Amino acid sequence: MSNERRLEVLRAIVQDYVSTSEPVGSKALLERHQLGVSAATIRNDMAALEDEGLIAAPHTSAGRVPTDAGYRVFVDRLSQVRPLTPSQRRAIQAFLAESIDLDDIVERTARLLASLTQQAAVMQYPSLRRSRVRHIECLAMTPTRAMLVAILDSGRIEQRTVEFAHPVAEGDDFVARLRERLNAETDGLLLAEAARGLSLLREAFEPERRADVDAVVETITAVFGEEREERVVLAGTANLARAGTDGLHVQPVLDALEEHVVILRLMSNLAEDAEAHDQVTVRIGAENPHEGLHSTSLVTTSYGPDAVAALGVLGPTRMDYPQTMANVRAVARYVSQLIES
Structure with a gap:
């Protein structure tokens, strides 16, 4: 899309829908955002966004919700990942610093990510190879x-x-x-x-x-x-049940998570695709290769020297992408520092 105003309307729709979980109408956009145009112009922009498949009407109402393609455009156009506050950074560092060995680091990191994001967290053990x-x-x-x-x-x-x-x-x-x-x-x-x-x-x-x-x-x-069985650790899967009203098909997701080989293969591929430090990868909806994960988004990054493994969170496509990406990247940084120290 080349029309910057329509992209601003899309951004506003994504932000409002993530915040309220309610379909967003033109009136709400005018009240909550300084878009500087009339209601008729916003309705025209929303119609154009719908024609391009970036928003959709979940039912016959004036409100619209982002589609997977709309979330993708929103994520791709993020100018920067939202920074964590100093208190958040200190809390992450202090919690991980108490780890006593690699197993403890992995377990703590998964629990921390689940708590920070209120999503399901996935962490791959470092690969021997x-x-x-x-x-x-x-x-x-x-x-x-x-x-x-x-x-x-x-x-x-x-x-x-x-x-x-x-x-x-x-x-x-x-x-x-x-x-x-x-x-x-x-x-x-x-x-x-x-x-x-x-x-x-x-x-x-x-x-x-x-x-x-x-x-x-x-x-x-x-x-x-030695050929070791690679492992992943999950935490916060109960958060998925609470997200069931967000269009998340919980049972297929839980079934996919139980197949650790599926998650491990996915995380291994993501670690290899994101070897540059601080690169956060977001897979939205059907971009996830496993059909059971098509109602989810997976936000991951690599960690450790030479990007030895990946960590991330999985949740409904209606998630706060800037904050989730910031949490994933920050935690990966601290885990890498801890391992390398």
């Missing part, structure tokens, strides 16, 4: 046993034990040298790259220690190569 090695610790537990701890930039921590064929004598710096070489070969690499980089590590050690080095490398390589 997109994670990088931050540090590998090798700790001697006994002369013949060591603990390996792999710390990833996604916040994941993997622990394994390994048995040495030859005891490590007191004063032998084998474990310290092994730790140093492990980190030199893997630091900052994706897991698949790190596994390949360890293949020749044995050559850096004396022959009598190479069997032990092989055991360590085999253990770490196995961890890096």
Whole structure:
């Protein structure tokens, strides 16, 4: 659409409908907004918007509601995402800062998003295949046993034990040298790259220690190569029941959410599509590939270093898009900072 006034009328209709959940008429637009035109002009603009499929009459009344296409035009023309207040930012930061591990971060983030938006929140666990090695610790537990701890930039921590064929004598710096070489070969690499980089590590050690080095490398390589079942965490699904009067077909949505593989595939695709930090993706109505989600909008963004996963909220198409987008982006920023710290 090229007519800026009609776009302003569309914006006003979206805002009023989101606020009141009632169809919006020309009289209400004149009373609530300074559009600077007559009632007849607004009626003409509304007729043009309806012809273009951006608004529709839910029943025989003077009021109109936005269509999915109307919401799309509104979202695409948002000049900026509404900023959060300082108190909101402090509350988010304080709540997430109390997390004790990755599982707690994910659970808290999902609950926080659901509370902030009053929608259903979805958070994908960080993907191993997109994670990088931050540090590998090798700790001697006994002369013949060591603990390996792999710390990833996604916040994941993997622990394994390994048995040495030859005891490590007191004063032998084998474990310290092994730790140093492990980190030199893997630091900052994706897991698949790190596994390949360890293949020749044995050559850096004396022959009598190479069997032990092989055991360590085999253990770490196995961890890096594991195929893990990716997971998503949901929170606030009860909010969907309260949104049932907003044109949301609740049961198909709940059925889709129960199929975690469907949600996981959707979130994975969105994370890959939004690798640039701060990019918020909005899928409205039938833009969602799963038929059960056609009465919803999904607002998501990626989080973590290298956009390792996605988080977001799902609710009726009648939602406060600027505020929801701001909440999703702000929470993703704080989660990323927490994981990277």
